[in-house]
Amino acid sequence: MKKICVIDYGINNISSICKALKKINEDYVVVSEKDQIKNFSNIILPGVGSFDSGMNVMKKKGFDISLKKAASKGQFILGICLGMQLLFNKSEESIENINGLNIIKGIVSKIKSDNFNNIHVPHIGWNSIFESNTNDINLLKKEEKKDFYFVNSYYVIPENKDIIKYYFKHGKNYPAIIKDKNVIATQFHPEKSTNGLAILKKFCRF
Amino acid sequence: MDLTNLKKRIIPIILINNHQVVTSRNFSDYRVFGNLEQTIEIFNRRDVDEIIMLNISSSKKKEILDLNTLKAMSRNTLMPFSYGGGIKTLRDIEKCLNLGCDKVSLNNIIRSDNKFLYEAVKEFGSQAIIASLDYVIDNDKPFLYDHLTSKKLDIDFDDFIKSVNDKNCGEILITCVNSDGYLNGYNLSILKKYRKIINCPILVNGGCGVPLNMLSAFEEGADACGAGSIFYYTKYAYKDIKDFLKKKKIKIR
Numbered sequence: 001m002k003k004i005c006v007i008d009y010g011i012n013n014i015s016s017i018c019k020a021l022k023k024i025n026e027d028y029v030v031v032s033e034k035d036q037i038k039n040f041s042n043i044i045l046p047g048v049g050s051f052d053s054g055m056n057v058m059k060k061k062g063f064d065i066s067l068k069k070a071a072s073k074g075q076f077i078l079g080i081c082l083g084m085q086l087l088f089n090k091s092e093e094s095i096e097n098i099n100g101l102n103i104i105k106g107i108v109s110k111i112k113s114d115n116f117n118n119i120h121v122p123h124i125g126w127n128s129i130f131e132s133n134t135n136d137i138n139l140l141k142k143e144e145k146k147d148f149y150f151v152n153s154y155y156v157i158p159e160n161k162d163i164i165k166y167y168f169k170h171g172k173n174y175p176a177i178i179k180d181k182n183v184i185a186t187q188f189h190p191e192k193s194t195n196g197l198a199i200l201k202k203f204c205r206f
Numbered sequence: 207m208d209l210t211n212l213k214k215r216i217i218p219i220i221l222i223n224n225h226q227v228v229t230s231r232n233f234s235d236y237r238v239f240g241n242l243e244q245t246i247e248i249f250n251r252r253d254v255d256e257i258i259m260l261n262i263s264s265s266k267k268k269e270i271l272d273l274n275t276l277k278a279m280s281r282n283t284l285m286p287f288s289y290g291g292g293i294k295t296l297r298d299i300e301k302c303l304n305l306g307c308d309k310v311s312l313n314n315i316i317r318s319d320n321k322f323l324y325e326a327v328k329e330f331g332s333q334a335i336i337a338s339l340d341y342v343i344d345n346d347k348p349f350l351y352d353h354l355t356s357k358k359l360d361i362d363f364d365d366f367i368k369s370v371n372d373k374n375c376g377e378i379l380i381t382c383v384n385s386d387g388y389l390n391g392y393n394l395s396i397l398k399k400y401r402k403i404i405n406c407p408i409l410v411n412g413g414c415g416v417p418l419n420m421l422s423a424f425e426e427g428a429d430a431c432g433a434g435s436i437f438y439y440t441k442y443a444y445k446d447i448k449d450f451l452k453k454k455k456i457k458i459r
Contacts, residue, residue, distance in 0.1 A: 015280065124429070127212045
């Protein structure tokens with residue numbers, strides 16, 4: 001039996017993700033205490049805001065430890081947007097130089113703007129994603145629309161490039177979806193569009 | 207070769223006055239278009255890229271935030287949306303985000319409180335903050351405009367837009383008061399001038415009457431075109447505009 005939870009650690013906007021889960025008829029529980037997550041097979045980690053504000057609350061609430069445990073025990077984790085970036089070791093965005101969750105090896109870096117070529121940062125709006133040659137997950141059907149809603153200034157650089165399954169292009173190619181065993185993450189917001197709901201649905205079935 | 211696949215956005219801007227959807231000319235002469243929920247529902251069905259709601263009554267009457275409007279917005283829709291109007295504190299922003307807003311639009315408060323934008327960006331991240339600047343052209347020069355008093359302000363537009371950019375806001379929405387509601391096209395010279403020095407997305411607003419106006423703005427480097435009247439008072443449906451722009455090789459979702 002699949003049991004899905006959404007982590008509410010205070011600073012993240014969970015109303016969109018909850019609305020999306022309702023739309024695809026998935027039962028879920030919103031959790032705000034670290035010990036609750038051990039009871040769930042599929043854990044969703046949303047997030048908006050800055051890396052520091054996100055990590056500080058995660059640490060204060062003890063989610064850093066319980067999420068790491070969940071990842072090592074094989075529970076499925078889906079990180080969205082800042083939730084993706086928090087999974088890594090470090091971020092250039094961190095002013096206080098705080099560590100991330102250390103669940104995926106690698107760092108988070110800033111997208112470079114290039115006014116001459118119309119590359120503006122933050123990267124906001126609908127961008128299409130495309131497969132990497134190590135893509136082995138069947139998250140999107142060929143005929144499905146590939147535009148998703150992004151709102152980010154930073155991107156992830158995993159040490160192991162094989163975990164990058166999809167890219168988006170904004171000046172350079174940056175990871176859009178990664179999957180490292182039981183941990184999946186998207187830089188975009190799947191909860192913001194109909195084609196994104198298909199991805200959420202598949203995650204709920206893992 | 208294309209360096210980005212990011213699409214240009216077409217954003218309906220819904221003006222709300224006393225719980226009704228209105229349009230304006232030169233930021234006055236308000237005309238009621240209809241009911242908010244129905245208007246949202248129409249745009250929702252058209253699968254628009256994004257919506258910005260600006261509640262002018264809540265900023266004018268200095269009321270607190272109109273949360274009912276926001277709830278109406280967030281109830282049935284997945285699409286990204288932003289809210290502006292009556293935001294005065296960081297907690298107001300938090301309320302908006304908790305009700306499902308992706309971004310908030312700040313206008314008066316960033317003029318009256320010099321530190322507010324910086325603090326908002328620090329707390330919520332630049333991606334959540336739109337700096338909204340209204341300007342009026344006088345003797346070929348732009349001046350900041352205060353819609354509360356309907357007066358041109360003695361603040362240098364150049365300095366102000368640069369300071370907003372330096373404070374790392376997520377996007378800048380520039381609305382030309384002279385063009386507002388006249389369907390004669392965006393002010394392109396201002397867009398062109400500031401595009402060179404602003405590195406965040408620019409949303410242009412005020413004056414769109416035909417799809418060609420959007421084409422011109424995108425060609426001058428706008429990241430998104432905001433509009434109201436074109437959707438309500440012209441023959442062009444949202445899809446017509448997109449089809450036209452696609453034909454002109456603009457990247458559109």
